[in-house]
Amino acid sequence: MSQPEILTEDDAAIHDERFVQVKYDASIPNNVNLESDRQLQRALEEWHPAYLDWWKDMGPDGFQNADVYLRTAVGVDPAGWAKFGHVKMPDYRWGILLAPKVEGRTIPCGRHKGQPAWQEVPGEYRALLRRLIVVQGDTEPASVEQQRFLGRTAPSLYDMRNLFQVNVEEGRHLWAMVYLLVKHFGRDGREEAQALLERRSGEKDNPRILGAFNERTPDWLSFFMFTYFTDRDGKMQLAALAESGFDPLSRSCRFMLTEEAHHLFVGETGVGRTIEATCAAMNKAGITDPYDVERIRALGVVDLPLLQRKANFHMSVTRDLFGSEISSNGAEAFSSGLKGRFNEAKLTDDHELQNETYKVTRVIDGKLVDEDTPALRAINCRLLDDYMTDCQGGIDRWNNIIRKAGIAFEFKQPYKGFNRKIGEFAGTRISPDGEILSEAEWQASSGLWLPNDADMAFITSLMKPCHEPGQYASWIAPPRVGINNQPAEFEYVKIY
Numbered sequence: 001m002s003q004p005e006i007l008t009e010d011d012a013a014i015h016d017e018r019f020v021q022v023k024y025d026a027s028i029p030n031n032v033n034l035e036s037d038r039q040l041q042r043a044l045e046e047w048h049p050a051y052l053d054w055w056k057d058m059g060p061d062g063f064q065n066a067d068v069y070l071r072t073a074v075g076v077d078p079a080g081w082a083k084f085g086h087v088k089m090p091d092y093r094w095g096i097l098l099a100p101k102v103e104g105r106t107i108p109c110g111r112h113k114g115q116p117a118w119q120e121v122p123g124e125y126r127a128l129l130r131r132l133i134v135v136q137g138d139t140e141p142a143s144v145e146q147q148r149f150l151g152r153t154a155p156s157l158y159d160m161r162n163l164f165q166v167n168v169e170e171g172r173h174l175w176a177m178v179y180l181l182v183k184h185f186g187r188d189g190r191e192e193a194q195a196l197l198e199r200r201s202g203e204k205d206n207p208r209i210l211g212a213f214n215e216r217t218p219d220w221l222s223f224f225m226f227t228y229f230t231d232r233d234g235k236m237q238l239a240a241l242a243e244s245g246f247d248p249l250s251r252s253c254r255f256m257l258t259e260e261a262h263h264l265f266v267g268e269t270g271v272g273r274t275i276e277a278t279c280a281a282m283n284k285a286g287i288t289d290p291y292d293v294e295r296i297r298a299l300g301v302v303d304l305p306l307l308q309r310k311a312n313f314h315m316s317v318t319r320d321l322f323g324s325e326i327s328s329n330g331a332e333a334f335s336s337g338l339k340g341r342f343n344e345a346k347l348t349d350d351h352e353l354q355n356e357t358y359k360v361t362r363v364i365d366g367k368l369v370d371e372d373t374p375a376l377r378a379i380n381c382r383l384l385d386d387y388m389t390d391c392q393g394g395i396d397r398w399n400n401i402i403r404k405a406g407i408a409f410e411f412k413q414p415y416k417g418f419n420r421k422i423g424e425f426a427g428t429r430i431s432p433d434g435e436i437l438s439e440a441e442w443q444a445s446s447g448l449w450l451p452n453d454a455d456m457a458f459i460t461s462l463m464k465p466c467h468e469p470g471q472y473a474s475w476i477a478p479p480r481v482g483i484n485n486q487p488a489e490f491e492y493v494k495i496y
């Protein structure tokens with residue numbers, strides 16, 4: 001006869017730990033050996049509940065209990081990474097996923113070019129590397145906070161689901177950066193991870209780090225413009241960090257980029273469907289002049305000039321995120337090998353840039369002048385230029401929709417220096433066409449170039465919820481295909 005098992009307090013504690021280990025392994029999809037990394041588990045055990053508190057306080061307001069048709073990343077191989085199903089957002093399985101290791105990878109740029117990529121934090125660059133990770137990490141929860149009230153005015157369940165998908169993935173991006181901090185930066189990494197949950201978008205005393213992430217995202221047009229233009233800054237920054245000589249950062253960012261693509265899709269198709277609804281309503285009513293604003297608005301759709309003004313605002317605010325065009329911090333991030341350029345590995349120069357120059361447009365004596373600048377100091381300018389090129393594809397596709405509808409209107413990117421608050425153009429008034437203006441000229445015309453009060457009041461008036469399956473608000477066309485090929489009437493969000 002065997003003795004009955006007697007558990008001491010210590011035994012119970014071990015049991016609990018094992019339970020936590022298993023639970024963690026089950027609830028946090030990961031490919032970083034979380035199950036055998038006791039130190040990492042301990043750090044995450046502390047952070048995870050704080051993260052959930054943040055999500056409940058600052059995540060989508062009013063929909064924490066809804067069942068949302070979400071895609072969950074559960075692996076990094078093409079077959080395994082996307083699983084679809086209805087989930088309550090607080091139960092979403094936020095994971096830690098790194099793109100597969102590339103054997104023999106070397107540092108692609110800067111003074112350590114060609115040396116083996118770092119698997120541990122390079123001591124001499126510790127502070128700079130930590131800062132890069134924290135700044136990137138801070139944008140992720142910031143956008144969730146900015147978008148937290150949008151569910152209430154969603155123009156359809158399809159769009160609401162896309163909003164929440166973006167939100168949970170930004171949450172996962174925060175996890176990705178927090179993983180790097182707690183795994184590789186010890187105590188100060190844990191402190192930074194905590195601080196990422198404490199800053200708040202738009203809060204006076206403890207704001208998010210970057211300006212655009214403290215702006216409001218008050219309506220769905222702002223959301224679509226944000227996901228097209230501002231998430232694209234995210235794409236550019238992630239692409240530059242994917243070139244990092246610090247391999248864990250590179251691998252994190254490479255996987256994040258696969259998710260970012262969906263956010264850009266949401267933005268591009270959101271604006272595109274808005275344009276479609278406008279063009280269709282104009283044609284139906286026999287309106288050919290896109291500036292016949294009053295009649296167009298009476299149809300319950302957004303006039304194209306207003307969309308251009310919204311785009312102008314989001315483009316200019318997002319361009320500021322690239323920092324000063326000429327920057328010694330930018331130079332050091334590149335020279336140290338911590339951050340590359342966009343598509344660094346595909347560029348054919350020497351990847352050190354000691355003797356190269358790059359053209360930077362500057363404001364000198366009241367004139368716009370292209371100046372040859374040491375390329376190292378112009379890294380931010382170059383990433384911004386690459387960003388502007390990257391923005392154009394979707395804008396061309398929007399213009400195609402308008403052209404096909406037979407309406408004479410074309411979206412344009414405003415001049416790089418338009419409405420800038422950071423960098424070479426800060427403090428100079430410049431028109432979308434690139435003309436330097438006096439303050440009085442700017443004041444007289446800025447309402448034609450940026451959303452004015454009447455625009456915002458009109459947009460607000462359109463933001464009525466449309467929460468019936470298969471139904472869409474007047475101002476936005478249905479999508480061509482459903483998520484994961486679901487039928488038109490599919491209930492993407494079950495609201496209780």
Ligand SMILES: [Fe+2]
Nearest residue numbers: 140170173234
């Ligand atoms: Fe993100």
Ligand SMILES: [Fe+2]
Nearest residue numbers: 231234260263
């Ligand atoms: Fe994003």
